[in-house]
Amino acid sequence: MKTSICIILVLTLFFSCKDGEKAAMNDKKSSEISQLFYNGDIITVASDQVEYAEAVVEENGKIVFVGSQKDAESKYANARKIDLNGKTLLPGFIDPHSHFGMVSNTMGQVDLNPEPVGTVVNIDDILKKLETFKEDRNIPDGEWIFGWGYDDGELAEKRHPTKRDIDKVLPNNPVYLQHTSGHMGVANTLALEKLNVNAESKSPEGGNIERFPNSKEPTGLVQETAMYPFVGNMLEILAKDQATYFDTTQEYYASNGITTAQDGMTDRNTIRFFQSQADAGKLKIDLVSLAGYAELDSNVKDSTLHFKNYKNGFKVQGTKIVADGSPQGKTAFFTKPFLTEVPGCINDCRGLPSLTQETINALFLTAYENENQLFIHCNGDATVDMIIEAHENACKQLNQALDKDRRTIIIHSQFARMDQLETFVKYNMEPSFFTNxxxxxxxxxxxxxxxxxxxxxxxxxxxxxLGLNPTNHSDATVTPIDPLFTIWSAVNRVSRSGAVIGDTERTTPYLAIQAITSNAAYEYFEEDLKGSISEGKLADFVILDKNPLKVEPMNIKNIQVLETIKEGKTVFKKE
Incomplete structure (x- = not known):
């Protein structure tokens, strides 16, 4: 009898202790800081069908509940309630392709954009802005001055400025002006002299040094590979200001609802700079870098580069290859010629491949052998053909499956043909479009x-x-960081003149949203981490004042970002 009583007492004490531990755990869970979002249009983007949730709960930076408001309030009674007041909650926007570093660098340059981005109408406007920039900043003679964003097609003169134009106002400063496409620019006389470009200089392979009519004298316009020394020089000079503009740049991205940004082609020194900022705890959003292809051999063997893995919010995802130029600049490479005059070309003007087929083949072989994800700038269909050939060659040489899950990304894919899109499907390649x-x-x-x-x-x-997972980007600085405008351009495809450019390719607003959320996450192999409002994923959100699925399509670009939330923490809030 005494033995039985002892056993009962021991068991009672054992289960009492267990119950106490369980209660303590429940108390701990309920005391954790969590946020419950409700009373708005919560679009999950969790499938190809539009799905709404009544409530979402964030805890410790992750999404822990998606479902009905009643269940959320019952399960997370102590959560801080965030009343959306009818606003729209979406997954944080993921930037499929832009140039974070170049956006930062523009803050130290003259803004030469035409409307609606800037105010430049003609070449005189450019010259006035250059003069004012030198005066306002007290820039001494001899110091470099850089400008960005001019667009010859939007200038009243319908031409590029020349060195003679720039020399009229800045004869004593070396000047380089970057075209809006990012694939060419104009240098003045002093800048050409400093980089040893003269009448005897030959155009490099994959590039062009434009000359005045009936002359060998350079006009100042350098295209594609001919501009590389000027851009390299500019980046080296502006590098000293990287830290100054870093915070402002990521705030700019966050103010547009972006929780994951990209730097679309990054040199080794800038990669180290970005990592140093991340390690110092300065990243409020995630930053993905694409290493430059010039150092591909050494990049894939460099253990200090964190390929595909974040370290304090920064990672190098893969390698960027520039395979051709700009369609508006007439340097993209096509199978059929341009219908209008092309600078530096007399007949069969189909643009320029930036690299030979042999070089592209070698880059693909190195990347595929080292499991390095490739992102290739391709605008013209002839360049896409070159990329497909390089893919097939690398797979054959390495005895790898053509459809291996590498997610080779064809950036822009602007003028890919239907047969090429079908090949993308067969080879597990994905396009990142540019509907702006x-x-x-x-x-x-x-x-x-x-x-x-x-x-x-x-x-x-x-x-x-066809079953592809297309993304859609701004390519900033080519067009502004503005995901709502990117959605608008995909849905409406309306030109400056009001013409519809390809009615049958107008997307639904939902597909346009997928292109910068779930599909963009897939592009980075992050579909299990980001891109939708799903349990277990990061609590990356953007709150909009209106629902893109419900407003008139032409009004989508007027929707405002009210708040951007990265892993449960507000990184931007509109005042």
Missing amino acids: HAFFWGDLHVENLGKERAHFLSPMVSAKK
């Missing part, structure tokens, strides 16, 4: 390429029907 071109240069593309080619630019609808 429909607005900014759609009219020009119709003129330069003809209606058939121009109207099939960035064919998102066709890609989606």
Whole structure:
């Protein structure tokens, strides 16, 4: 009898202790800081079908609940309630392709953009801005001055400025002006002298040094590989200001709802700078870098580069290859010629491949052998053919499957043909489109390429029907960081003149949202981490004042970002 009583007492004490531990754990869980979002349009982007949730709960930077408000309040009774007041909650925007470093560098340059981005109308406006910049900043003679964003197609003169134009106002400063495409620029006389470009200079392979008519004298316009020394010089000079503009740049991205940004081609020193900022705890959003292809051999063997793995919010995802140029600048490489005059070309003007087939083949072979993800800048269809050939060659040489899950990304894919999109499907390649071109240069593309080619630019609808996961980007600084405008351009495809550039390729607002959320996460192999409002994923959100799925399509670009939340923490809030 005594033995039985002792056993009962021991068991009672044992289970009492267990119950106490369980209660303590429950108390601990309920005391953890969590946030419950409700009373708004919560679009999950968790599938190809539009799905709304009544409530979402964030805890410790992750999404722990998606479902009904009643269940959320019952399960997380102590959560801090965030009343959306009818606003719209989406996954944080993921930037499929832009140039974080270049955006930062523009803060130390003259803004030469035309409307609606800037105010430049003609070459005189450019010259006045250059003069004012030198005066306002007290820049001494001999010091470099840089400008960005001019667009010859939008200037009243319909031409590039020349060195003679710039020399009129800044004869004693070396000056380099970057074209809006990022694929060419104009240098004045002193800048050309400093970089040893003269009448005897030959155009490099994959580039062009433009000359005055009936002369060997350079005009100052350098295109594609001919501009590389000027851009390299500019980046080296502006590097001293990287830290100054770093915080402002990421705040700019965050203010546009972006929780993951990209630097679309990064040299080794800048990679180290970004990592140093991340290690110092300065990153409020995630930053993904693409290493430059010039150092591919050494990059893949450098253990200090954190490929595919974040370290304090920064990672190097893969390698960027520039394979051709700009369609509006007439340096993209096509199988059929441009229909209008091309600077530096007399006949069969189809643009320029930036690299030979042999070089591209070698880069693919190195990358695929080392499991390095490739991101290739391709605008013209002839360049896409070169990329497909390089892919096939590398797979054959390495005895790898053509459809291995490498997620080789064809950046821009502006004028990919339907047969090439079908090949993307077979080879597990993905396009990252650029529908902003429909607005900014759609009219020009119709003129330069003809209606058939121009109207099939960035064919998102066709890609989606084939089963691809297209993304859509700004390519900033080429067009501004503005995801709502990117959604707008994909849905409407309206040009500056109001013409519709490819009616059949107008997307639904939902597909346009997928392109900068779930599909963008897939591009980075982050579909299990980001891109949708799903349990277990990071609590990366953007709150909008209106729902892009419910407003008139032409009003989408007017929607405002009210708040950006990265892993549960507000990194931007509109005042």
